[in-house]
Amino acid sequence: MNLIFKNAVIIDKNSPFHKQAVDIQVENGIIKKIAKNIAPDGFDTVELDNLHISKGWFDSSVSLGEPGYEDRETLANGLNVAAKSGFTDIALQPTGNPIAERQADISFLLTKSATAATKLHPIGALTKNSEGKDIAELFDMKNAGAVAFGDYNKSITDAGILKIALQYVQDFDGLVIAFAQDNNIKGKGVVHEGVVSTRLGLKGIPTLAEELQIVRNLYLLEYTGGKMHIPTISSAKSVQLIKEAKAKGLNVTCSVAIHNLILTDEVLTDFDTRYKVMPPLRPDSERKVLIEAVLDGTIDMITSDHNPLDIELKKLEFDMAKDGTIGLESAFGALQTVLPLEVIVEKFTAGKPIFGFTNQDITEGAVASFTLFNPETHWTFSKEDIKSKSKNSAFLGQAMKGKAYGIYNQGKLILND
Known part of the structure; x- marks a missing residue:
């Protein structure tokens, strides 16, 4: 053309x-x-x-439905949505059924998406069936085209598993994605623990659940070396921890979800499950620190954390509804209400080399x-x-x-x- x-x-x-x-x-x-x-x-x-016109945008955390949940979203339509939303590249989370945990799973995704305008970059599951017990076939998936390894929105409870993974992937320059949440502290929490959760009578999730896991994960990274990406951070203390780790020379990057930059837990007043996300929406004080961290470079990239869910999973009592929001279509327009244009373009493109592929300049x-x-x-x-x-x-x-x-x-x- x-x-x-x-x-x-x-x-x-x-x-x-x-x-x-x-x-x-x-x-x-x-x-x-x-x-x-x-x-x-x-x-x-x-x-x-x-x-x-800018360099093509990259979203580092997109979930679709196929294989297994085509009623939520197909690969073809999801990639078309990404293209019309301005994204030339997306990293696809291993949320299908079966979960992408083998070489054949990665090959299927790449073959099925090969003709799309938006290029799909598969993330392979870090552990088998994303259960956190046994490491998946990381080397084989890397050879098939996986750009990183992580269990979507699941923390690795067993520190030994994460330690071994960080050591193992160094043999082939792999990137480990370590979602941060201490499940014991989270308990049955569904929203941020604070004034709003108390007022609404909903069980809260303190920022400590995220921060404690980040501390542990950073200690492991310091011990093992390697590369770690911490996705969708949501608290001021998390920002500080990552800033200190970078200052020490650790190879750590992080992202923030667009909804955590725009919305706060005050929108939960009507128990609308569209706002039930993970990590949860936080107070405005946390939101403002996240924006500052984007501006000062502590946060490396911004993601829509696009997660399509059908009505049966969201039209439930708040405690029962599944976490997640779609975000590709609204990504750019929402961000420009809080961030300058050039910063948005930078954060939408900076993730490409982190995930191991080229960031094309606009030059002859x-x-x-x-x-x-x-x-x-x-x-x-x-x-x-x-x-x-x-x-x-x-x-x-x-x-x-x-x-x-x-x-x-x-x-x-x-x-x-």
């Missing part, structure tokens, strides 16, 4: 055209020319209102892999904006600023309807 993107403002600090409005000529998936007013000469043109001769968006439009997120099969969004009714047009990636142009 040969195209010219007309009058596009490039947002890429590594490009000599950063913040300039230019035309971008793409031929056979390669950026051939960047200049003012390139003549079409038989090329199709892409002209969109207030078009901005480079492979064309970029996101198209309008950062200025204002709108309200509604059910009509949801393209996922599941509708469990915590952002319904939220004011948005900016909207993704789509992506150009793997030689394909995918635009929003």
Whole structure:
């Protein structure tokens, strides 16, 4: 597909055209020319209102349904949703049935998604069936194409298992994802432990449950070496712990979920299970520290933590409902209400080298892999904006600023309807 993107403002600090409005000529998936007013000469043109283009965005934590839960989401539709939401790459959590824990499981995911515009990067389960008891076939999955290993939203209770995993993956430069939550302290908690949980009569989860596990995991990392990624942190103390670990030279990275940057536990007043997520929504004081940690670089990347769930799993009493919200469609518009554009682009792209693949700059001769968006439009997120099969969004009714047009990636142009 040969195209010219007309009058596009490039947002890429590594490009000599950063913040300039230019035309971008793409031929056979390669950026051939960047200049003012390139003549079409038989090329199709892409002209969109207030078009901005950045490096392709990457979401480091996406769950879909297939295999096993196609009623929640299929690979094909999920990748299409990601593309129309501006994501050229996603890391897929091992939440299917069967769980991705063998070489064949990773191969299936890559083969099934090979023709999509959004590239799928599988995360393999760290332990068999994500039960935390026995290490899965990590080396074989790495050879098949797994970019990291972790048990989605499950802490490894057995410190010995995590220790062995951190040591083992160093032989092939593997990345261990260590979700942080002490299950004994969490107990039967379902929301943040605080004023709101007391007022609503819901069992609380203290930030200590997250922080204590982070302390243990960082001690293990210091002992073993290797690479650890701590996903979706949610407390001020967690930020401080990770900042100190980085200062000591530990190879640790972390992410935060968009909903923990935007929403607080005050939205729980009506017991709406769309807001039941893990880690839970915290008070505004914690939210503000997370935003500061994004700005100062302690938090390396931002994720939607997209987790489609059908109505039978969410339309229940609050205690019984499953944790999770979809977030791809609302990701960019929600973030621009609290963060500057260039910071969002940085946090949506910085995770690529951490997960082991290339972050393409927007320069002549480079492979064309970029996101198209309008950062200025204002709108309200509604059910009509949801393209996922599941509708469990915590952002319904939220004011948005900016909207993704789509992506150009793997030689394909995918635009929003």
